[in-house]
Amino acid sequence: MSQTVDRALSILPLLAEGPADLGQVADRLGVHKSTALRLLRTLHEHGLVYRQSDQRYRLGARLFALAQEAMENLDVREIAHAHLVRLNERCGHTVHLAVYEENEVLYIDKVESRYPVRMYSRIGKPVAITVAAVAKLLLADLPEPERRALAEKLDYPMYTPRSTPHAAAFLQELAKVREQGWATDLGGHEESINCVAAPIRGADGRVVAAMSVSAPNVVVTADELLTLLPLVRRTADAISGEYSGRTPAEPT
């Protein structure tokens, strides 16, 4: 791999922690100030870092634009969006769409709840992978060795008493999810929030994305939320059909 590029890219996560000046960047990279300067300049030219008024460096605006464009190029997202909106119109709750990539699960689309109490989440934010319903579906579909390797490698933070406690429990849960073809998260991430999720599959049957409906206890109980399962699954299947080309275009 390329050393120079490697060093330059290492600056990005470093700046993601917060602004830093030249000296700090050089130190943390373990290179001379002049070297760090040149790397930062190159990053700057491409708009990936920004120099604020106090001379310190921050991540730059181009980063947002790139992330944005990347997102809009995901074809699942494009196909799914209309379905997600329609689902939101019918049930009123927050609807999420998520994909798996390189050991992370992240939301790529979201339709906000129409109830005043909303859950916090943001497109692009990595999901709590050990507890989220969508994460369970996406990981459950990985080939066995990869799934096991990943499960062993993960941390299992106890967000609530109902969070998945360790790899063994997680693998067991994944097996169950794989079997039943849908997943839930009942207060495993935040005490009062429940989710039901269903998988979106490509033409080859592999899970390419997962969608979920989430709502806080104060709006609907877990049992009530579960009654939405058939609707969620139908929506996911409709997206699957369209994505894999079986349903070329759907009437609006």
Add this chain to the structure above:
Amino acid sequence: MSQTVDRALSILPLLAEGPADLGQVADRLGVHKSTALRLLRTLHEHGLVYRQSDQRYRLGARLFALAQEAMENLDVREIAHAHLVRLNERCGHTVHLAVYEENEVLYIDKVESRYPVRMYSRIGKPVAITVAAVAKLLLADLPEPERRALAEKLDYPMYTPRSTPHAAAFLQELAKVREQGWATDLGGHEESINCVAAPIRGADGRVVAAMSVSAPNVVVTADELLTLLPLVRRTADAISGEYSGRTPAEPT
């Protein structure tokens, strides 16, 4: 600047247009395939590009995470958020927060309208700089020479008949905005959408961000929207006060 890094970073916007294979990347960079391969591998290791199942490269997930973190580090955003939510609760319309950086204006926060008809926009997306009310405020505060230089350099797309047509008109509008301390966009970007915006200033009086309230004609007329101006300005001033440290902490 560093040639290697420069080349590597040039790959990102290229991939933002859509997935590409090794040969295409090499061609567009004007380098040998093997060189492109090494660059892509380095980008891949850092999670900035992802190799999809058909071997082609796409932008990767880390990019979203980085953009996310960068955004959460912006202190204006953090301070402003609660105020924006409160404003949204009072008026119900879409509220935006935007900053200027390197010739671009971009949204860094948004509270969705509570009306069913919503305008399209997305955090991180560059704003239509020649027409948006927030852009006018941010650019109006630039030093004269920079403002003029930027105005000359911009394109003036006619989104609607009321879009700003050329640099001269834009500079005149900026002068007016600078004078009055607030801005509007009445159907300049999308025929049926109006916005009112106010500036957020740091301790030195410079504009550090701008916020706006937007609503489509079908919900409220432009005149009705304008009655919200005092409220918008008060909110912006409250954020300014807190940001510049004059109002240490506000009661919730």
Add this chain to the structure above:
DNA sequence: AATGAGTGTTGCAGTAAGTGCAACGCTGCT
């Protein structure tokens, strides 16, 4: 005011690191 410490910046010589080449391996097509 003048001095000094702490930064960011520049030109330069050495060489480490990146480049292109050419040959190889693989996959899918005819």
Add this chain to the structure above:
DNA sequence: AGCAGCGTTGCACTTACTGCAACACTCATT
């Protein structure tokens, strides 16, 4: 089977990146 197209690897070359040391600048301090 044979071929075409693509991704991958090892290697010799030399380009272009590195660290150094000196310089420029701002901001406290005496």
